[in-house]
Amino acid sequence: xxxxxxxxxxxRRSEGELALKRIIGWSMGVPxxxxxxxxxxxxxxxxxRIDRSLNAVLKAxxxxxxxxxxxxxxxQPVERLRSHREERPTAPQAGTLQPGKLWIDGIGWMFxxxxxxxxSHLVGKLERAR
Numbered sequence: 689x690x691x692x693x694x695x696x697x698x699x700r701r702s703e704g705e706l707a708l709k710r711i712i713g714w715s716m717g718v719p720x721x722x723x724x725x726x727x728x729x730x731x732x733x734x735x736x737r738i739d740r741s742l743n744a745v746l747k748a749x750x751x752x753x754x755x756x757x758x759x760x761x762x763x764q765p766v767e768r769l770r771s772h773r774e775e776r777p778t779a780p781q782a783g784t785l786q787p788g789k790l791w792i793d794g795i796g797w798m799f800x801x802x803x804x805x806x807x808s809h810l811v812g813k814l815e816r817a818r
Contacts, residue, residue, distance in 0.1 A: 695745045702748075707741050714738050730761035 700708040706727070713723050720731040727734065736759035746752040789799045797804040 695749060698748060699741060699745060702744065703741060707737070710734065710738055711741055724763060728763060730763055733759055733761045736760075 696708055696711065699711065710723060710727075714720075720734050724731045724734045727737075736756060739756040740758070743754050743756055746754065789797060789804060792798055795803070797806070
């Protein structure tokens, strides 16, 4: 880790804080679209900037120069989906689909965010009422 931090300190001094954040984000699994949005460029440009920064580290400390080509693209416009409508679902066969109901281990059946009551607790009340 100390060796890599020495490289990252060098990268910060030579390319700036943004290059360091880009490498840290990439190593921590930050999605490339998120880094691209932060820097105002395309995902392909982010990948290229990471490649060029790592190449600079290899050139400075390993005497290796791969010379990746320069890619600088503007962000691609994303069409925002305002609404979505599908065809009406067909009627489910008996016992095959229970929309909104799911089993959570350790909790039990849940329906629409609340514990699902099947009415079995009412049987005792009904018997006492007779």
